Amino acid sequence: MNALHYLKYFLFQGIGLLAALSLLAGGIWTSAGLLAILAFYLVGDAIAGDDTSTPHFKHPGILTVQLWLALPLLGFIVFAALWSVSAGDPLGFGAALSRLSGRDLIAARDATAGIHHVSAWLLTGLMIGMIGTITAHELTHRTWDRVSMLIGRWLLAFSFDTVFAIEHVYGHHRYVSTTEDPATAPRGRNVYWHVLVSTLKGNLSAWHIERRRLARKGQSLFGWHNAVLRGHAMSLLLVAAAWGIGGWRVALFFIACALWGKALLEIVNYMEHYGMVRNPATPVQPRHSWNSNRRISSWSMFNLTRHSHHHAQGEVPYQDLRPFPDAPMMIGGYLTTIMVAMIPPLWHKLMTPKVLAWDAHFANEEERQLAAEANRRSGIAAMAENAHARRLG
Structure with a gap:
């Protein structure tokens, strides 16, 4: 196989190293590094087109080790960031x-x-x-691999979100595109409200899932076996390490970075499932997720973009996900869509036609009824009018 197919997934390593060097250089170089990475994604996805190839990998172990390397890379980036706001010179x-x-x-x-x-x-x-949550998303789906699970949970600890390994795998994938899923944003919801609601409900869902698991095993809810409590302890250890590096101000800076990283996850959840509807008793199909095949996003985000196949078959490793070019498509690449989502008026202007097109071309009859009700509740005039027209028809 062409070595490029392996090397392209190491792109995120280069981006991470660029971020670390920008943080260490300080001054205008930090801002320049941020702008360069944003431009790489926004311009790259705009001009590089789609990647719809699905090559066969004879040595998937290389790609697994590459995922594991995300942990030391993220640790280095965060240390560089904490050093950049520290008054001293920790460790010389x-x-x-x-x-x-x-x-x-x-x-x-x-x-x-x-x-x-x-x-x-x-x-x-x-x-x-990017380096933490996206990689952890892939690793924590590998529930049979204890090393991947451990590394994935530590990556999630950087965003105070180890419960993702519970709720996402055992909750979200079961209830996606239904009203029972905290991560699926209903039509008309503001992205900033979704970040808060999805975070709170996601944590509650993870707690209930873990409580049921411990009850089945006859283990104590408030003990070491509780993965929710262990996960929060991991995040607290990182806060303590940040405090040790530079005191309480550096610890607060780390907390702010972690919360921003967590917010990004919820923004991604928002754009991946916005407005979708499904009867929870029916199987998840590729049509129940917004998809994207943009080349730069796909290569540097482990095919997270191929979300339609991922939700149809969550156990498939990222390198084997198929592009499903006929699935419902996002506005653009991931970072582009994130930025649009953060401007609610622009988001609703661009997404309302897409959602209504989904109702017309992707939904089955039962889902059209669910969609009509969702349109009436949305508060968006175009959707409400569509629901009214359907009722009259």
Whole structure:
């Protein structure tokens, strides 16, 4: 097989290293790194087209190890970010790196303006979402692989979201596109409200799932066997490590980065399932998720873009996911769609026609009835009019 098919999935490593170098360089370089990564995705997805290939990989173990490498990479990125806002030089890291590079990194860091620290926060949260959550999403689906599960949960700990390994796998995949799924945004919902609601309901769902699991095994709810409590303890350890690196201010900076990374996950949930409807008693089909085959997003996000196949067959490893070019399609690549979702008026202007087209061309008759009711509740005039017209027809 062409080595490019393996190498393309290492693209995220290069992006992560660029982020770390930008954070360490300080000053305008941090903001430049953020802008360069945003441009890479926005422009790259716009001009590079779609990737609909599904090559066969003879050595999938290479791709698994590559996923595991996300943990040390994310640890390095976050350490670089915490160092960049620290008043001291933990572990003598800056002095050592300055000697190696010939650049006075400590002086550059200390001269960094506040606006560039905002860029550091945005960039670090973005990396927690991309390097951390996206990789953990793939790893925590491999419930039969204890190493992958452990690494995946530690990656999720950086965004205070280890419950994702419970709720997403055992809750979301069962109830996706129904009113019982916290991650599926109903028609008309604002993305910022969805971040709050999905986070709260997702945590409650994970707690109930874990409580039932422990009850079946006869184990204590408030003990070491509780994966929810263990997961939160993992996140607290990371906060404590941040405090140890630079005190309470650095710990607060890490918390802010983690919460931004978590918010990105919920924005992605929002755009992946917005407005979809399904009877929970029926099987999940590719039509029940918004899909994208944009080349840059696909290569650097482990085919997360091929969401339609993933929800139809959640156990399929990312490299074997099929593109389903006839599935419902997102507005664009992932980062492009994220940015549109964060502007609610633009989102609803672009997505309302897509949702109504889904009703007409993808939904079965039962789902059209569910969609008509959802349209009436949406508060969006075009949807309500469509529901009214359907009722009269």
